[in-house]
Amino acid sequence: MSERNLLFPFTRIVGQEEMKRALMLNIVDPGVGGVLIRGEKGTAKSTTVRSLVQILPEVPSSKGCRYHCNVSDLRNLCEECKQRLSEGGLDSEMRQMEVVELPLNATEDRVSGSLDIEHILSTGERSYEGGVLAQANGNLLYVDEVNLLDDHIVDLLLDSAAMGRNYVEREGISFSHPARFILVGTMNPEEGNLRPQLLDRFGLAVDIVGNNDPDVRMEVIRRRLAFDSDPEGYTESCAEDTEMLRRTISDARGAVKAVDISDDVIHSVARISIRFGIEGHRADLAMVRAARANAALEGRDRVETSDLEKTAGLVLRHRLKSGQFEAAVFRQEDLLRCLRGY
Missing domain, CATH: 1.10.8.80 (Magnesium chelatase subunit I, C-Terminal domain)
Structure with missing residues (x-):
């Protein structure tokens, strides 16, 4: 069974229409600025975000690029792709966008990556070990419990999302790479809030609560039990709806600028x-x-x-x-x- 079939289908999540709409709007136009999802525990926040991998579209990517640069966006290539482009061109391939998850205890080096200063000084060649932001380029970056991250890490994420580039500087030596991603954060307000300055940096925000309609809650239970008893079969039963939504989002991405x-x-x-x-x-x-x-x-x-x-x-x-x-x-x-x- 594929990893995607272990995730509850996005198209079978009951209710929470605002949350689903906010996420899809960001996939259609990443320039919207990401989304912050606030709500009490058990309201399908993480389930919904992780299931997005089933409906994320395919995008053109530079073949072999460790930052999977988008070949249709030549202004935002990494240095390696720029060099290959100048030497004769880039080979492209279609790849599926992914959901990259940031660990809650991530350090700054784990997020932004690190430079091997010793290697640089001894050889004169830059040596960079990519972090989460390198993985996230061209993808969706998910931060669970974003309110529990250190403020300087949240600042780093939001700055990179706004600039579309990650800058790393150590001992006077600097390096940068493209970091254009859709930032999605989830949080439980009972565990603390983000500073207003950080809140404003998220394009959209959704406040969600559990549903108090008995019929709706019954349907949530039924669907979850059906999925748990046969994940592959349940996912297959809604494969047509999932593919239809994925195509709708892909078409919208292509048409939005017009x-x-x-x-x-x-x-x-x-x-x-x-x-x-x-x-x-x-x-x-x-x-x-x-x-x-x-x-x-x-x-x-x-x-x-x-x-x-x-x-x-x-x-x-x-x-x-x-x-x-x-x-x-x-x-x-x-x-x-x-x-x-x-």
């Missing part, structure tokens, strides 16, 4: 940010990208107001300013009133 965004939509985004008191422009850009990705995912070539209705809350929720005595709460009805001009 989706039209009118000035009216951009004006609505600006008005929303002002109405909700959002500082800076990071949220505005994330809102536009998320709405465009949603339109592509739904097979449309133009962003509509409905796309903002479905995605703006994911961008705003973790950026709202709290009052002196109470936490800020996002209300969908406030968003709808803003979109309708009152």
Whole structure:
């Protein structure tokens, strides 16, 4: 049985539609900026993220590259691929995107990689041992319990995700490689929160809770028992749905940059940010990208107001300013009133 068949199928996860939508939007357009999933234990956070490997698309990759550089993005190649390109060209192959998981106790060297200073000084050749960020390039990087990581490690991840490159410097010697990945973090707020400065760096955020509908909870139990009794058979029973969703996401990735965004939509985004008191422009850009990705995912070539209705809350929720005595709460009805001009 393949490793993928040991994972509960993404298409059979009950409910949690916002979480699934946020993850798919980032796969369609990694520029959305990643997603932070906050919720109590036992709400399928880790199960859902790990199952994404079943629906991640294939991407063009430089054959033999240890950073699996994307040959369709020549501006962001590693030094080895740039040299091969200048010497006659790159051989490409299609590869499946992966979910790379960061260990909770990872050190800075384990994350960013390390330089062998002794080898460099004795031979004059740079020797770099890749870390998690090297593995994550072109993939999805999953950090469970992100709120329990040291702040400087979270900073390192977010900086690399924003710049698309990982920089390593030791004893005055520096090295860099592409590090373009989709960052997904999960956390239980009961175990502590991220600093506001770090929260703002995630493009989207989802707050999830367990479902209190007995029928829904029964369905969760039924599906889990069916999977546990025959993982391979259960996965095979929904293989057609899984492949259909994977193709939908792949098609949306190819079409997203051509989706039209009118000035009216951009004006609505600006008005929303002002109405909700959002500082800076990071949220505005994330809102536009998320709405465009949603339109592509739904097979449309133009962003509509409905796309903002479905995605703006994911961008705003973790950026709202709290009052002196109470936490800020996002209300969908406030968003709808803003979109309708009152």
